[in-house]
Amino acid sequence: MALSVNTNMGAMVALQNLNATNMELGQTQNRINTGKKVSNAKDNGAIWAIAQGQRATSGALNAVKDSLNRGSSAIDVAIAGGESVSDLLLQMKEKALAASDTSLDSASRTAMNEDFKALRDQITKAVANADFNGVNLIKTGASAIAALANADGSSKLTVSPEVMALGGSVVTVATTGTIGTVTTAAAMITTVTNSIANVSASLARLGTKAKAYEMHNTFIGKLQDSLDAGIGNLVDADLAKESAKLQALQTKQQLGVQALSIANQTPQTIMSLFRG
Template structure:
């Protein structure tokens, strides 16, 4: 039926044109943002998952920062511990030299002065081997490392404090000077050196653990980022092809609407002589 009041063909063409325009607008958004899901309206379930993973990634930034601070503290302590080990080796040399019974008093006093200076240097090193105010080898028992290991803060990588000063348990048995030297004194110093080396080795183990976990967290963040991308990123090759096809459909829909709008004019032909 031909009617000038109701143009069914035009309504159908207009509906199709509207649908194509909406789809074209969606594809344009995906191309411009690079995301197939940029809003919760696009896919609520996937958006929630992606947001959760983004929050996890941001939390891992704090974990990385904590691990890096721990690495710096431990590495500074290791440098101090290695220096103290070297100082103890020099002290052992001085002690062995002072044990020579053929030395006169002035020679022994000179060697003792060097020994005392080295011993003081140990305390100076232990008290200054700190990062951001935290030292793992200073006098006392404060300054432990408790680095975050996960985003939930339920695990940590721990590196404990060890006193490498001359008042600590490892070095308190060493002589204050070399006025008199016995075989037992040499043994005590040798034990102190072994103890310091063992403590520095433990610090090295802690540093390696922090390094390894920091590398893992970095890889975990990369994996999470890739996983989020698979969920929300648009395939621009497909979107480009779709964009071209929709442009053609849009032109065809416009042409169909134009044809449908011309149909009422055919009624005039019925009234011509």
């Protein structure tokens, strides 16, 4: 290679190599700082786009879990209210059975009837108070709830109401039902017994739905964890590998600086040719 004071090819090559090393070193340092091998679209557009799509899905699953949690809470409150209704009905049956005894005196029958009416009215209070965030699945006029089941909202888990108000198809005891006479007491035994069976069936259905919500919520949590792990596989840097690479590049950078320094000394060799 010809010696020239205008063009120093050795220095040019050394500088190009040093710049390439510095660029690679910068990329490695960025990966170590961010913990990601793909931190933006410029690093790898295709991988970044895939990761963003999966992040959107993972984020949407947070809304699904919130919806399922609200639904679960509403069902749990409805079950608690229904169990109270069932307990009250058991006590009402006991009172009705006792009041059907023909040997009972008038004062005792009156006292039992008052207890029965108090229990009856307590059912109305229990049903009215079984409310969570404006949702009551056991009151008259209750609407079904539908929790989100997937990330795009195309699937839902629906729970139908189980109305347990007095005088309905489940609790057939009338709002004015009494056991003031032997005849009404005897009839009330059958009515309350049927109501107990109906409430038990309603609670069983609510319990099945509650279990379904819990199982689906667990699945959504596992699905979200899998998505997050998949995103990590796509974009996360191997820090052990990057650390080793950083050491090598730092050494390479030092050698590149020395090579450039040596190449820059070439013009001094030309000067020695003109010394006498």
